[in-house]
Amino acid sequence: MSRSIILSFLLVLLLLTAVVSLTLGKYPVTLSDTCLFFVGKIFNQRPATILDPDLLENLLLSIRLPRIIAAMLVGASLAASGAAFQAMFVNPLVSPGLLGVLAGASFGAALGMIVAKSWLAVQICTFLFGFAAVMIAIGIARIYRGNTILLLILGGVISGAMFTSLLSIVKYSADPYDKLPAIVYWLMGGLSLADGQTVLCVAVPMTISMVAITSLSGYLNVLSMGDEEAKALGVPVQRIRLLMIFLATMASALTVVIAGMIQWVGLIIPHIARMLVGPNNRILIPASILIGATYLVVVDDVSRLLFNVEIPIGIVTSLVGIPFFVLVLRKANRGWGA
């Protein structure tokens, strides 16, 4: 069917982008060298490349590949979470940070940078506070009875605002010559610190989240028709919504762990995907994942190649995202309703 054709096309596009990105960098590697190197790796032979294979090993496998995989994971996770949230909250203008996960994780990262000794501790702190922020949002929503979706959104606003203030406190009290620049720079987002081992560690839960969101994507259509209709169709609305929020939170919090704060991807990629494949979430979610992954690899290429110095990727995603969002608004105005 056309569904599988579009998805295969997007997958091929992603792989091509990834391979081309491997050749891009301050140290030029030809496409043929890259291919020869990986073919050699697969057949366990020393490749007949122009550049020294050991240099290639270092350049491609230790430096570029982890970074490209990190970019794919981050882009895919944010896009999948964003698309799932947009369906669940019946609003095409929400992003994965809706329930405060990004604010919480940013605070966790900043706090970790000040008190923790190791980078691993910072990462754990980032992840935990991302989850804590969402749990607080859900907790606030549970205090009152009424429109669950509205209460969750308000809970997220409150929780997000709280962690943003707490982040300011941490920044204010941070050493202005050493810690503060590190925090600010990290929050601009960037993949330069993505090392192979960390990427491998976060890849597992992120992939599990995305696979799970995809396999539950059939419920997103019915959730976006409203709770009562979904319940009347026998769908365990609360349970599926909590599960989806858990999966999206896990994926989004981990993006902050490896790449800091990257905005706008989770908001605009689902829109691009929707223009391409339509609103049906059973195909929209996998399409968002593939497009999001491709997009962030490309943006990362731009951020590390455009100027002599690397620009934080979060700045690039915002600069690209904002004009696009203006276009999206025009369409929303024409009747996305809700």
Next chain:
Amino acid sequence: MKVIETPLIEARNIRFSYDTKPILKDIDLVIRKGEIVSLLGPNGSGKSTLLKVLLGLLKPLEGSIRLKGRDIHQTNPKEIARQIAYVPQIHRGSFPYKVIDVVLMGRLPHKPFFFSYSGKDFDIAHEKLERLSIRHLADRPYTEISGGERQLTLIARAMTQGAEIFMMDEPATGLDYGNQLRLLEQIISLSHEGYTFIKSTHSPEHAFWLSDRSVMIKDGSIIGDGKTESIVNNDSLFDLYQARVTVVKLNGSIRVCVPHAISKHTRMMVSGDEEEIMFLPLTL
């Protein structure tokens, strides 16, 4: 030997409130197969709440609801959904899903937790669209079809659920006159196929035209339950809506309501009781 059929739905002593304000008080209601029951009552009388309680979406404070003899709150939600379908008040929808995708949602109660739709699911959905003569809409966006077509789409989804009881919340509200009449026609034709309808309505005439049986609700209590033609009359309509109308019987069968305020205004005179109506034409 007389066989006593188990009622489809049997609600006993239902009490419900959202906060402290009671919404439903001591509701007793028995629904039998093939009935078209109209719920009549003013805004805020509890009609929609009653439908949701009967669907098992809201749990009453007291009382029990039995679906074919089984307590509805002990029944698996998917099992309920295979028997009762909810056709909500007309809505604009959120995302522009295709009509077929909306109808396919009706297959959810037949699916395991992790699922994908099979060719059979599509066949069933298309078949129901065909039955309602809207198969040509299958690939159109749900948000861009007319209100009447959206209502039919939701009915197709209800049929796809495999449900035999349809709970409709003001199905005709928001439809233009022609679509209202076509909708009523579809409901009558589906009821001949054995479907049971419980629908709230703001139009006593729709109750006359469709329903053998009407239930009148005021302030959360049932104040009348019985044959439409015997319980819906000038006095009970005044009691419900504080509006004076005369129920007129035309050609000895069809009933319509003539509001006094309007008839005075147009100088059309209505006198006497039901069935002894004399129309004085405007030209007199």
